Amino acid sequence: MTELKTKEEPSNIGDSHIPEKEKLQIPYAVLCELTHRCPLSCPYCSNPVELEMKSREIDTDTWKRALSEAVKIGILQAHFSGGEPTARKDLEEIVQHASSIGLYTNLITSGVLINEDRLKKLYDCGLDHVQVSIQDTDPENSNKIAGFKGHDKKIHTAGLIRKVGLPLTINAVMHRQNLHNLDKMIELAVKLDAERLEVAQVQYYGWALKNQTAFLPTKEQLDRATEIVEEARIKLKGILAIDYVVPDYYAKRPKSCMGGWGRQFLNITPAGKVLPCHAAESLSFLKFDNIKDKPLSWIWENSEAFNKFRGTSWMPEPCKSCDRKEIDWGGCRCQAFALTGDKNAADPTCEFSPYRNVLDEPLSKVGQKEIPEFIYRKIKVKKNIIGIGHNSRKASKQ
Amino acid sequence: MTNLLTLNEKHIPKLPRHAKLRYDEPRKKWIINAPERVFELDEIASEIIQLVNGESSIEIIINELTEKFDGAPRDVISKDVIIMLQSLADKGFIVI
Numbered sequence: 001m002t003e004l005k006t007k008e009e010p011s012n013i014g015d016s017h018i019p020e021k022e023k024l025q026i027p028y029a030v031l032c033e034l035t036h037r038c039p040l041s042c043p044y045c046s047n048p049v050e051l052e053m054k055s056r057e058i059d060t061d062t063w064k065r066a067l068s069e070a071v072k073i074g075i076l077q078a079h080f081s082g083g084e085p086t087a088r089k090d091l092e093e094i095v096q097h098a099s100s101i102g103l104y105t106n107l108i109t110s111g112v113l114i115n116e117d118r119l120k121k122l123y124d125c126g127l128d129h130v131q132v133s134i135q136d137t138d139p140e141n142s143n144k145i146a147g148f149k150g151h152d153k154k155i156h157t158a159g160l161i162r163k164v165g166l167p168l169t170i171n172a173v174m175h176r177q178n179l180h181n182l183d184k185m186i187e188l189a190v191k192l193d194a195e196r197l198e199v200a201q202v203q204y205y206g207w208a209l210k211n212q213t214a215f216l217p218t219k220e221q222l223d224r225a226t227e228i229v230e231e232a233r234i235k236l237k238g239i240l241a242i243d244y245v246v247p248d249y250y251a252k253r254p255k256s257c258m259g260g261w262g263r264q265f266l267n268i269t270p271a272g273k274v275l276p277c278h279a280a281e282s283l284s285f286l287k288f289d290n291i292k293d294k295p296l297s298w299i300w301e302n303s304e305a306f307n308k309f310r311g312t313s314w315m316p317e318p319c320k321s322c323d324r325k326e327i328d329w330g331g332c333r334c335q336a337f338a339l340t341g342d343k344n345a346a347d348p349t350c351e352f353s354p355y356r357n358v359l360d361e362p363l364s365k366v367g368q369k370e371i372p373e374f375i376y377r378k379i380k381v382k383k384n385i386i387g388i389g390h391n392s393r394k395a396s397k398q
Numbered sequence: 399m400t401n402l403l404t405l406n407e408k409h410i411p412k413l414p415r416h417a418k419l420r421y422d423e424p425r426k427k428w429i430i431n432a433p434e435r436v437f438e439l440d441e442i443a444s445e446i447i448q449l450v451n452g453e454s455s456i457e458i459i460i461n462e463l464t465e466k467f468d469g470a471p472r473d474v475i476s477k478d479v480i481i482m483l484q485s486l487a488d489k490g491f492i493v494i
Contacts, residue, residue, distance in 0.1 A: 001482065002438040026424050028436055074424035076436055104418060104431035129416050129433045167416035169433055195416070195490055196433060238403055241489060243434075 004028060005259070023311070024301060025260075026074035031081055031267045031278055032063065034091065038084040040110050041147035041376040042135065044173060044208035044215060047083065048281040051379045058272040060090040062292060064097045066268055069296035071101050075266075081108040083270065086118070092125050099126025106131065108171070111157035112150035119157075119164045130161050131169040131198070137184040141177065147376045158192040169196040174225065175215035177371070182225050186232045190240050197240055199229060201247035204362075205279050205338045210375045218367040222250060249359050253324065254331025254347035261309035261333060266300065274299045276306050279334040285343055309333050316344050318352040403487045405456060407476070409494045411483055412452035417491040419447055432491055443482050450492070456480065 036051040058066075067078060078098045085091055086109055098105050107122065111132040134154055136142040142151040161168050170189040174182060182199070189197040202208045202215045217225075229244045236242070248255050258265045258277045267275040272291040280286065289303045300306060308314065312325050319330045330336070331347020339348050340355040348355040405411065413419060418431045428444040430437040439447060445466070449459040460479050464472045486492040 001440055001443045001485070004436045004438065005434055074422070076422065076429065076431055077434075079434075102420065106433060128418065128431070131433075165415070167414070167433065238488060238490065 025263045027266055027300065028264045029077040029079060030070045030075050031079045033081050033269050034085045034088045035270050036083040037087045038082055039112055039148050041378055042145060043211040043374040043376050044202045045377040046278055049206050052270040056271045058292060060093055062272060063094050066291045066296060067098045067103060068101055071103060073297045073300055077104040079106045079108055084110050084113055086113045092121050095122055095127050096125035104128050111154040114157055116160045119160055123164050123166055127166060129167050131171050132158050133171045136178040137181045137188050162193045168194040169198060170194045171198045171200060173200045173202060175202045176217045179217050179221045179225050182228050195241060197242045199242060199244040201245060205282055205334045207377045209338060212362050213365050214372050214374060216362055216366045219250060222246065248349040249363060251349055252351045254328045254349045256328045257332035260329035262306035282334050283337055314344060319346050403494065405480055405484050405487055407457040408455055410455050411450050411492045411494055414493045430491065442478055446479050446482050
């Protein structure tokens with residue numbers, strides 16, 4: 001029995017080197033970002049810095065067609081996310097369609113816009129599972145991080161999710177400003193009768209990169225967190241499953257981001273763009289195909305964006321000769337480009353990356369007394385201040 | 399922990415609502431869909447899981463498999479069945 005996790009641009013035409021086609025895998029999951037609209041404005045939001053307006057969102061029928069095409073290429077699971085997916089009035093219709101064609105359906109929500117009636121409807125539509133984000137166990141800090149007074153409502157919604165009979169995962173993004181409450185977060189997940197708790201770390205690209213100093217935890221905080229999780233996993237075996245990943249800044253080798261580019265996963269944006277990962281639009285040199293124009297099977301196989309980093313043939317050293325190249329697949333492409341400005345660079349978290357030093361600067365500031373104010377996610381951002389290269393981070397804070 | 403489920407032959411196992419078994423055509427494999435997880439089942443696990451229906455006890459499942467795989471000793475099959483189901487139960491994907 002094999003257990004696989006199912007959750008997280010094309011070459012320019014001017015490039016003379018066209019990599020040979022890598023062997024295609026059958027993807028496991030599609031992340032459907034139904035909208036970028038969200039009442040919360042978390043400063044580590046995984047949405048791109050340039051958010052899509054409602055007027056550009058694809059319609060119900062396009063989503064249904066995309067999901068049908070996803071099943072045809074072997075996708076097993078559909079995650080409905082955002083923004084806040086419940087901001088779409090057609091969520092039930094989309095979930096019902098996904099469920100009726102055999103997809104395993106998962107709703108990833110902040111929980112602040114939904115009531116019991118709608119949860120019941122989603123249950124009846126065949127929804128399989130719900131994930132609710134909780135920013136901290138301390139209501140005041142939770143609301144501050146979310147930029148929205150929604151903590152109490154989230155707790156209430158979690159109760160309703162269990163009441164209507166849906167299984168629940170609590171998503172807790174942990175960082176410098178809430179890791180001291182990790183033990184309480186585990187207790188809360190048990191109290192809310194969740195099956196799972198995801199202890200996620202902030203991933204530093206997009207919005208989170210603008211807020212890096214505010215979020216990067218100290219080594220001591222992390223070591224303590226790891227201890228807490230290990231103890232809780234033993235104590236709560238059979239009661240609460242805890243997913244936990246150490247943030248890669250403190251790791252010696254990169255994470256296997258998305259299980260490899262274009263191997264297991266694809267993402268559809270509110271506007272219908274099909275991406276190899278939800279952050280891929282930060283790779284400004286890539287061109288993405290749109291589900292409005294082309295079938296998903298064509299995109300999975302032929303899109304330049306998917307083929308650019310698929311497999312290993314694109315890799316320069318130190319990845320090329322590395323015996324882990326088919327384990328970590330070069331790490332996170334978005335992080336590598338954001339921090340090095342080099343599109344083929346190894347993920348700089350790797351100890352063999354020549355750019356490993358770009359992590360030292362932020363790490364040297366970790367634990368400093370002064371914590372910067374959050375730069376909250378918001379829908380209007382001027383294009384010319386968006387940072388991409390490692391130098392532009394400073395510009396983006398001006 | 400009192401809540402921890404340790405399976406024995408008298409238990410009647412079933413999949414919880416959030417774990418769904420189905421045959422996947424593109425992969426030619428039985429799979430279990432679970433939150434952010436897919437279990438791809440090998441041949442033995444597939445034989446076992448198809449007998450998990452919320453009605454048959456583990457004892458009955460073992461008997462059926464022993465009959466089907468004529469020649470395999472019951473104690474060997476019993477061990478395979480319990481280990482496989484227990485590994486799913488530990489993650490909450492088999493309940494009684």
